[in-house]
Amino acid sequence: MMKNSYKMLFILSMMIGSMISISSSSWFSLWMGLEINLLSFIPLMMSTKNLFSSESSLKYFLTQALASAVFFFSIILIFLFLNFKMNLIFYNFMIISSTMMMKSGTAPFHFWLPSVMEGLNWNSIFMLMTWQKIAPLMILSYSLSLNLTIFIIFFSMIFGSLGGMNQTSLRKLMAFSSINHLGWMMAGMVNNETLWMTYFMFYTFLNFCIIFLFNNFKLFNINQTFKLFYSNKFMNVSMFIMILSLGGLPPFIGFLPKWMIIELMITNNMYFILLFMLFMTLITLYFYLRITYAAFLLNHMNMNWNFKMDNWNKNMKIIMILNFFSVLGMLLINMFYFFI
Template sequence: MIKNSYKFLFFMSMMIGTMIAISSTSWFSIWMGLEINLLSFIPLMMSPKNLFSSESSLKYFLTQALASSIFLFSIILLYLFLNLKFNLVYYNFMLISSTMMLKSGTAPFHFWFPSVMEGLSWYSNLILMTWQKIAPLMILSYCLSLNLLIVIIIFSMLFGSLGGINQTSLRKLMAFSSINHLGWMMGGMMNSENLWFMYFLFYCFLNFSIVYLFNNFKLFNINQTFKMFNSNKFMNISLFLLLLSLGGLPPFLGFMPKWLIIELMVSNNMFLVLSFMLVMTLITLYFYLRIAYSALLLNHTTMNWTFKINLYSKNLKWMMAINFLSLTGLFMINLFYFFI
């Protein structure tokens, strides 16, 4: 019998809900898919070993229920405006866009996101940062408003960068990092139909690699990163290089989607917004370097105790291969284009 088979059931139901939402041709079907996704993810958030998971799941449910109710109200108004031929559809699409931003945790609707992530396990956070953003961002791309997107990009880059400066919790740092990356996705969405999704795929790949290592070494705060020195310095340096790749530092793989977005925004003469995005991204690199501080120092303090971690497990070997791919992927892509 499968251990925790109910989790497998809810996980499949969550995926089906997302697929219904992004493949529907009707607004009510989209709303139904979002609700299936929400009600399936709540049991996955709960954990008897984590006392804060119930609080986080309640915050998540209340926020998503508020967004769903506003979204349903917006759908009813949309049908009403179309039938009565009112010229207010543009404002209604802005309301729908705002509800999708609330669901995905985009600034300035991010008030729930860091506190919810703080109470969850790493793998629940991984789902929250990756899979749970697919449907809201896809629906957001259906009803784009250029002026609203520029405002959201500025807010996301500002709050995502400045919010993580004084944080010592790795989960909150990853939450504010996710808000910052959402700003880049909005920038890609504003200039291309498919570029934001490519950026999202790169973001998911790097997030999976980092979350796996955080969960494997049971890291939740910055000061716990010292204990990785007592187990494996190679994995320690690999983790921090992955963080720099997630921050978009060249020549790592995470720089490639940012590079493409920068090229498109330059070609569309969006120099002011792009300059602001680049400056705010430098601040995110600063708090990534705070995590990497212990790895980059030559003289550092080490703990007097050690942690028994199986460094020769098959999963860890696969993870080292994925880390190598994420660190050298940009070189491989450039070589591919060179030989073509």
Template sequence: MMKNTYKSLFLITLISGTLLTISSSSWFGAWMGLEINLLSFIPLMMSTNNLFSSEASLKYFLTQALASSILLFSIILFFMLNNWMSTNFSVYSSLLISSTLLLKSGAAPFHFWFPSVMEGLSWNNSIILMTWQKIAPLMLVSYCINFYFFYFIIMSSIIIGSLGGLNQTSLRKLMAFSSINHLGWLISGMLYSENLWMTYFVFYSFLSISVIFLLNNFKIFNLMQMFSFFKFNPSVKFFLFMPFLSLGGLPPFVGFFPKWIIIQSLINTNTFFIMIVMVFFTLITLFFYIRVCYNAFLLNHDENNWNFKKFFYLKNYFYCLTFNFFTVFGLFLISMFFWTI
């Protein structure tokens, strides 16, 4: 009872810190919200069942504390010297603020802490780190956009997120590099429209929750554990592993929709080079998603019949199937919605 009470308390303050940052009208208020968010997430990361949680929480705290101190220093410098220094200093201070916020969100080339911290977390904490913890820094990043600097961040995130996941056997590190790759797409949408990156973030969060719900349900942490899915019939395996392909952005699935609208925006603004690089390296991420699904899709199984009876009686399987319904048919439903409009 006590354990659940303190987790609920810190979860409430975690949400409150993010909301304070988003709704703040000053940089100091935003910084204070980030600190409340940080100090609330550290106790949630700690777990007696996971030996690596202490190491992960220490790495996370040191990195976020460094970013917060540089952010506060940048804000003070910005307000002290903005009135009587040259315009170039405003640009440099804006870049410094953006860099610290990108360090907090785990975007490349400030990603050095993200995969190692993910490796020491449970799946429930991983989904908080991959989704909720990115909201406040990304919202602040959208206030200080510099196109040339952000083009470098986009290219770095796309390339490092794609190539970094190729040699990973740990699914938590693989999801971390996947998150870095998605950050590149998200920041590219941020350059052109606020609605673009928010739409992409909503779809990314939904698909990440679908994938991690599956992995947490079956207690899968390593690529070799996929061989345990031999005992499932092919229909179950087919529906369970659809979110992986959707998260990679394969066109028939709903994960292609946010990438589609960002590609369209990049084409409309004639930024063809970045668009081609983003699409090319995202195909590499799709490769290591397919590698995860390969054992489940193509290798043999113990049963020969497509039997759904045992599948529907289990509650967790039903939740997985609900997530996967929107994953598979979401693009069709969205297209029908816009067609009726």
């Protein structure tokens, strides 16, 4: 009971830190909110059941502390050169953008993300992929530089797509998937001030769907999914739907935020960048399908273990609801806009 109360206290402090950063009107309070968020999330990463969580916590702390130090130094330089050359202030804002990209795990500052996620449990991974990105992305939208952002879009799509090609760990696959989705969010920032928030909300929902399944059945590698698929045929459809929705394949709901960004990029004549993003997203779909394709293409069953489906029977209603929104969510939203 005491352990749960401490955990809730750290979660509350983490949320307060992010809210301070988002709603602050000064650079100092913005930096202070980021530090409160960081120091509150570190204890949540620690786990007595996972020996690698300490290593991941240390890597995360060192990376975030480095980004915070450079961010604070850039703020000081802005005030020092405020009445001097504007070029120096512009370069400082580019440094600030780079530190926020490092905090959120955007390529090419993503070097820490796969190794950190490999040592965490699924609950911590969900918070790292969703809530911990809100404040850095919000600050990044304040100090956006068009040339730097286009450069970052290319890198995020390349590393996010090609990095997951040879991975068998589901946690690393989700890390490279996050980098790829961050590229789409950067494209949303370039075209619209608030479009990336819409994309982020859909991304959070889809991550919850996938991680809910992984966490319930304690799946961490691709080969572990084989025994699950052979144990329950309905699980094939559930995982397949959620994976395709996360990949943004129509008519699943994950395609809707991508559709909105595609329309705006066509309106702004960003055809080359859009074509490149679509091509790299197809590569991402390839390693998404690796998680489920064996269950659909292989007919032999050489299983030497028994898989208990107690978690499946317990959470079947929740998984069916998530499948319903993944499949019919896009249709329901279109009907809602039609009647409005």
